[in-house]
Amino acid sequence: MKNLPFILLFILASCKPAPKTEVPTETEIDPSVYKMWEDFIQANPGFKNEEIPESWFFHNNQKDADRLAELVVEGKKTASTGLYAWYEEAGADLPTVGTKHIITNFDGTAQAIIVTVQVDTVPFNQISAAYAAIDMGTEVDALAQWKKAHRAFFQNTLEESGQKFTEDMLVVCEVFKTLWPQEVLYEIKLNERSVVGVSPDSLQLEAMESKWGEEDYFTAMDDLMWYSAQMMDLLDSLQIPYINTERRRFKIVTPTERLEVDNDTPEGGWRYFYFNGETIAGKDLFELLELK
Incomplete structure (x- = not known):
């Protein structure tokens, strides 16, 4: 070509x-x-x-x-x-x-x-x-x-x-x-029970719709996007760079499946956001956490 x-x-x-x-x-x-x-x-x-x-x-x-x-x-x-x-x-x-x-x-x-x-x-x-x-x-x-x-x-x-x-x-x-840019995930360390922010078109979540049911699935997606915005506002207020050129793709993290990430970013700081919650479907469990 x-x-x-x-x-x-x-x-x-x-x-x-x-x-x-x-x-x-x-x-x-x-x-x-x-x-x-x-x-x-x-x-x-x-x-x-x-x-x-x-x-x-x-x-x-x-x-x-x-x-x-x-x-x-x-x-x-x-x-x-x-x-x-x-x-x-x-x-x-x-x-x-x-x-x-x-x-x-x-x-x-x-x-x-x-x-x-x-x-x-x-x-x-x-x-x-x-x-x-x-x-x-x-x-x-x-x-x-x-x-x-x-x-x-x-x-x-x-x-x-x-x-x-x-x-x-x-x-x-x-x-x-x-x-x-590579699909790279960075985290802000919070606690062992965390769920990384997800987008509605994330490939990892498509398979969850049949498991949760359509109503729970889309409600959870709405909640996640709202919490994403809240956490990004928090990171902005703390002057923590959370997006550079990395692709904004996401992965679910559970206490038994910790996400291995690299915190040695060009800016020298953590660059991702997590949510507290036992499961994504447990929409009422979501809670913004203060950074440690």
Whole structure:
């Protein structure tokens, strides 16, 4: 994909017209791109002989470019889609598993390193709700949103070249994962009975919905998000840095399954938050704790 026209990069997440954007030249690359790659290589020396990946941003405007980059960093957006016809017309190979890219925001500042893990060719009208969710970065009405946005984008782009969009056109579905920033958890030591803050889309929690029941599950998620906000306010007031570039993903911790973490952060302080409670389902047990 290195010499692919940028339209094939732009379509990784773009769903609006005007796909005119360029991969930055070497002289235009922001220093943060080199710094991110250096940090990645230092932490993963097995990749030290690889060339620095191409860097680019999603979409063609700051709002969408920054929003989509954030979804990638958070691990919510893990797929992208383009028309198979574009690859044919460009005489280009399909995306290759193992290819890395550096995603930037609209200003070119490096945000994440991704790697392609799966590539499939599927008719537009056979896209699944599960795939739409990881492409759109949300599970809320994902398939309808995906079809509406991509249909409009594909129609507008094809019309520019005198072609017509059809519902059975082949699309290239590229699934990727975020390699960097790493998914790192830090803790503020409180006591042995703690539960780390969780987000509603955390993979560890999806399996808990059937165990708890839908009502308890979503009520617990609401409680957790509220307590997350309260704890972050507390950390702010104590001037404790709790988020830097780490991906904000979470894990449940029980007294018998302690989370091993590294407290040697760049700022030299603890950087995560916990909640007291015997179980997440025990919503009434949640209690903000003073830091020790």
